Amino acid sequence: MNWATSEKPFKYAALSLTTFFILQVFLCVNLDKWVHPEPFESSQAGQLDPKIVSSLRAAALLSGYKVLVGHVFWIRVIQYYGDGSNGADHYAKLYDYCRLASDLNPQFLPVYTYGAAALAYQQNRMNEGVELLQKGILANPTVNNLKLMLAAMTYHNSEDYAKEIPFLEIQIAQGNAPTMLVNILANTYTKAGRIDDAIRLWRQILQTTDSDVQKYEASQKLKELYAIAKKNPSEKDKS
Amino acid sequence: MTTPSNLAIHIKGLSKTYKTGFWFKPKITHALNNLTLDVYEKEAFGLLGLNGAGKTTAIKIILGFLAPTAGSVQVLGGKISDREVRNQIGYLSELPYFSRQHTGRELLEYFGSLHGLSGSKLHRRVDEVLELVRMSKASREKVSGYSKGMLQRIGIGQALIGKPKLLICDEPMSGLDPVGYKEMRDIFIDLKKMGTTLFLNTHIMDEVERVCDRIGILHGGQLREVASVSDILQSSVHVDYWVDVDSQDASRLAGTPFQKSIAENGGVQITGSSLSETLNLLNQRQVKTKGLRPLSSVMEAYFLKSIAGQSSTESGRASK
Amino acid sequence: MRRIFCVAQFTFRELIRSNMLYIWFLSVVVFSALAFLLSILSFGEVQKIFMDLGLVGMEFSGLLVLILSLAVTYNTEFDQKAIYLQLAKPITRGEYLLGRVFGFFSIISLVIIGMGLFIAGLVTLVGGGQVPVLFVYSTLFLLIEMFVLTTLGLTFQMIGTSMVGVVLYTMFTIFLGHGMGQVDWLLNQKLAPTVKTMLRIVHFLLPNLEAFNLKDRIYDPNLVLGWTQWQEVLLYAFAYSFVVFLIGWINLEKREFM
Ligand SMILES: Nc1ncnc2c1ncn2[C@@H]1O[C@H](COP(=O)(O)OP(=O)(O)O)[C@@H](O)[C@H]1O
Numbered sequence: 001m002n003w004a005t006s007e008k009p010f011k012y013a014a015l016s017l018t019t020f021f022i023l024q025v026f027l028c029v030n031l032d033k034w035v036h037p038e039p040f041e042s043s044q045a046g047q048l049d050p051k052i053v054s055s056l057r058a059a060a061l062l063s064g065y066k067v068l069v070g071h072v073f074w075i076r077v078i079q080y081y082g083d084g085s086n087g088a089d090h091y092a093k094l095y096d097y098c099r100l101a102s103d104l105n106p107q108f109l110p111v112y113t114y115g116a117a118a119l120a121y122q123q124n125r126m127n128e129g130v131e132l133l134q135k136g137i138l139a140n141p142t143v144n145n146l147k148l149m150l151a152a153m154t155y156h157n158s159e160d161y162a163k164e165i166p167f168l169e170i171q172i173a174q175g176n177a178p179t180m181l182v183n184i185l186a187n188t189y190t191k192a193g194r195i196d197d198a199i200r201l202w203r204q205i206l207q208t209t210d211s212d213v214q215k216y217e218a219s220q221k222l223k224e225l226y227a228i229a230k231k232n233p234s235e236k237d238k239s
Numbered sequence: 240m241t242t243p244s245n246l247a248i249h250i251k252g253l254s255k256t257y258k259t260g261f262w263f264k265p266k267i268t269h270a271l272n273n274l275t276l277d278v279y280e281k282e283a284f285g286l287l288g289l290n291g292a293g294k295t296t297a298i299k300i301i302l303g304f305l306a307p308t309a310g311s312v313q314v315l316g317g318k319i320s321d322r323e324v325r326n327q328i329g330y331l332s333e334l335p336y337f338s339r340q341h342t343g344r345e346l347l348e349y350f351g352s353l354h355g356l357s358g359s360k361l362h363r364r365v366d367e368v369l370e371l372v373r374m375s376k377a378s379r380e381k382v383s384g385y386s387k388g389m390l391q392r393i394g395i396g397q398a399l400i401g402k403p404k405l406l407i408c409d410e411p412m413s414g415l416d417p418v419g420y421k422e423m424r425d426i427f428i429d430l431k432k433m434g435t436t437l438f439l440n441t442h443i444m445d446e447v448e449r450v451c452d453r454i455g456i457l458h459g460g461q462l463r464e465v466a467s468v469s470d471i472l473q474s475s476v477h478v479d480y481w482v483d484v485d486s487q488d489a490s491r492l493a494g495t496p497f498q499k500s501i502a503e504n505g506g507v508q509i510t511g512s513s514l515s516e517t518l519n520l521l522n523q524r525q526v527k528t529k530g531l532r533p534l535s536s537v538m539e540a541y542f543l544k545s546i547a548g549q550s551s552t553e554s555g556r557a558s559k
Numbered sequence: 560m561r562r563i564f565c566v567a568q569f570t571f572r573e574l575i576r577s578n579m580l581y582i583w584f585l586s587v588v589v590f591s592a593l594a595f596l597l598s599i600l601s602f603g604e605v606q607k608i609f610m611d612l613g614l615v616g617m618e619f620s621g622l623l624v625l626i627l628s629l630a631v632t633y634n635t636e637f638d639q640k641a642i643y644l645q646l647a648k649p650i651t652r653g654e655y656l657l658g659r660v661f662g663f664f665s666i667i668s669l670v671i672i673g674m675g676l677f678i679a680g681l682v683t684l685v686g687g688g689q690v691p692v693l694f695v696y697s698t699l700f701l702l703i704e705m706f707v708l709t710t711l712g713l714t715f716q717m718i719g720t721s722m723v724g725v726v727l728y729t730m731f732t733i734f735l736g737h738g739m740g741q742v743d744w745l746l747n748q749k750l751a752p753t754v755k756t757m758l759r760i761v762h763f764l765l766p767n768l769e770a771f772n773l774k775d776r777i778y779d780p781n782l783v784l785g786w787t788q789w790q791e792v793l794l795y796a797f798a799y800s801f802v803v804f805l806i807g808w809i810n811l812e813k814r815e816f817m
């Protein structure tokens with residue numbers, strides 16, 4: 001059979017074109033169920049520049065590289081929190097930044113663990129930290145880390161430090177926890193009165209960390225703790 | 240539509256109009272105007288014409304690259320869209336181009352496989368063709384390093400790879416050096432002996448004289464005439480002659496109707512004459528001739544006469 | 560069939576010798592460096608970041624190879640008229656086009672699969688981690704996407720009258736195709752019927768590349784990817800490329816080679 005310029009194949013072509021067009025209409029409708037982009041939860045930009053927020057979202061959604069944009073933006077968030085000059089207003093934009101990062105990349109856990117720890121423990125913004133964790137748990141219902149962290153934070157909020165400690169311990173033992181959580185655990189030991197455990201942990205941090213800031217913090221804390229321990233030797237006997 | 244079985248190409252009332260320019264200012268070119276032409280099997284037919292005469296357009300329509308505005312073409316008794324018809328045709332385009340990343344052998348293998356050849360049959364045929372176009376040596380080099388002449392040889396090679404019954408070439412001699420030219424001409428003569436129908440576009444008269452059986456002269460999209468080459472060569476077409484004479488003899492030729500100019504060194508150009516007339520003239524005036532040679536070939540003179548003869552030079556073209 | 564294979568092989572060889580694999584090398588280097596940098600900076604989940612960025616790099620290099628191949632072959636085939644000699648041979652234009660599609664697709668697959676293996680190797684051998692099966696599925700989806708885009712790009716090549724035009728059409732369609740997810744979402748909102756109809760037409764004409772975008776949802780716990788979804792996506796890809804291929808073929812048949 002000759003499939004070149006003669007007329008017959010064009011009839012077949014026209015026929016199959018229409019058939020496939022119809023098939024495609026059907027598929028287009030069906031695919032809607034498969035491609036169901038979740039609209040961004042936080043529609044308002046909060047304290048962030050709405051222009052930047054919307055252009056970032058547009059870039060993520062239109063390019064087809066949402067995850068990539070999310071990862072890159074997350075670096076921006078970390079830089080924001082790492083920049084001491086932003087401390088003047090106590091990192092006011094941190095919560096909005098974390099929300100936006102989690103919008104872009106809802107399954108990227110460091111956004112929640114790191115963000116919530118920073119907000120709740122370091123900046124004393126417990127409500128925002130809890131909200132961020134809630135969002136993370138809803139988006140990642142199978143991830144235990146986030147639930148442990150929420151439990152720890154809830155006890156911390158009600159100053160029930162003794163109950164908080166196991167949740168932090170389990171989480172750290174599981175790995176995947178932000179390093180700042182170890183510091184937090186050490187501080188919580190102190191608050192719960194477990195000075196020995198606190199000293200042990202800070203020593204451990206001092207030995208293992210590469211960060212000068214953390215080394216300095218650890219040695220400061222150890223000095224304080226040794227002072228307390230000398231005053232209160234009975235604690236030492238207990239353990 | 241039926242055609243006599245001995246027709247290789249049957250062109251009937253073929254016209255082609257190009258529309259170029261912008262939609263608000265279209266430029267229309269009538270490249271072909273009611274061309275009717277038959278090429279017989281096993282003959283070598285040369286289509287002659289100046290640049291822009293419409294030769295390439297005619298070939299493109301024959302091969303199905305362009306749709307005619309009017310008229311029809313039959314090739315080897317069928318339509319060009321038929322795979323079987325194309326299987327029996329070899330085509331060499333004007334300045335053939337190949338993607339630069341392959342070797343000559345790979346290209347011929349590719350074109351051979353498009354003809355349905357494969358395996359050892361293909362390799363044998365490729366070797367044969369490489370030998371024929373004298374490219375065996377460079378066949379494993381990349382095409383990007385080939386000279387123009389080598390490209391033309393691979394071009395003719397790919398046209399011949401399927402052992403075509405009909406070979407269509409668009410200005411096959413353009414850009415070849417004298418050696419390449421002679422080799423190409425020999426290939427054509429061999430092919431003709433083997434019974435291949437040749438359809439050549441050209442404006443090289445020497446090639447026409449030695450290769451073609453018949454010619455058609457195309458001017459401004461119109462076919463001026465079709466004639467057999469042997470008839471033309473025997474005809475009494477007027478050619479310019481150059482006569483070498485001494486200067487005093489040259490003065491004897493003064494005033495003759497044929498004389499155009501008298502050169503310093505005593506040569507005389509006799510314009511537009513046949514050989515017998517020229518000899519007669521020289522005899523009459525008792526000129527001692529030291530030499531006599533034609534200034535153009537009969538073919539060329541015939542061609543020039545043909546395209547100048549009939550009225551307008553712009554017959555086939557109109558604008559707007 | 561044999562002729563289609565020959566054209567594909569010829570195209571593949573041409574593209575590979577046009578140094579398309581440098582793109583692979585370049586992508587591997589650039590995206591590994593980027594992934595390395597991001598994973599250092601971002602506190603954890605190094606392997607996840609590496610795979611995420613790897614998938615982006617795979618798509619990127621695939622698209623780059625596609626676009627460059629379109630440009631290179633437009634130049635040789637149409638600008639320099641190498642296509643003439645091929646179409647004068649006993650091959651139909653449909654076979655020629657299909658051969659081109661497969662030739663393009665094979666080199667794009669080579670680049671994508673090569674990079675995927677590199678990333679998987681790095682994650683398992685160096686990182687000691689595990690490559691989730693969804694990473695493999697994402698790669699397959701990427702290949703399906705590339706097949707659709709290859710047919711589309713080559714169809715544009717058959718229609719287009721300049722190299723720049725072909726490249727721009729293709730890039731524009733890729734961009735809009737990725738935006739189709741948003742059109743999907745818009746269609747589920749309350750909108751004026753005329754707007755909705757217009758959106759439906761756009762949605763219908765352009766390829767829904769989000770349907771193949773598994774890489775952005777690889778860790779999504781709500782993801783349902785069963786046999787039905789595979790069927791739908793595969794069928795959609797096939798139907799879309801078939802229609803596009805036919806359009807390209809008809810255009811090549813009707814094309815006048817000036
Ligand atoms: N693609 C084109 N678009 C517009 N005009 C063209 C085109 N190709 C050829 N022509 C015109 O058609 C006429 C015949 O051209 P062509 O067939 O190439 O002549 P030849 O091969 O005899 O030199 C010329 O006047 C040329 O300008």
Ligand SMILES: [Mg+2]
Pocket residue numbers: 291294295296333409
């Ligand atoms: Mg020409």
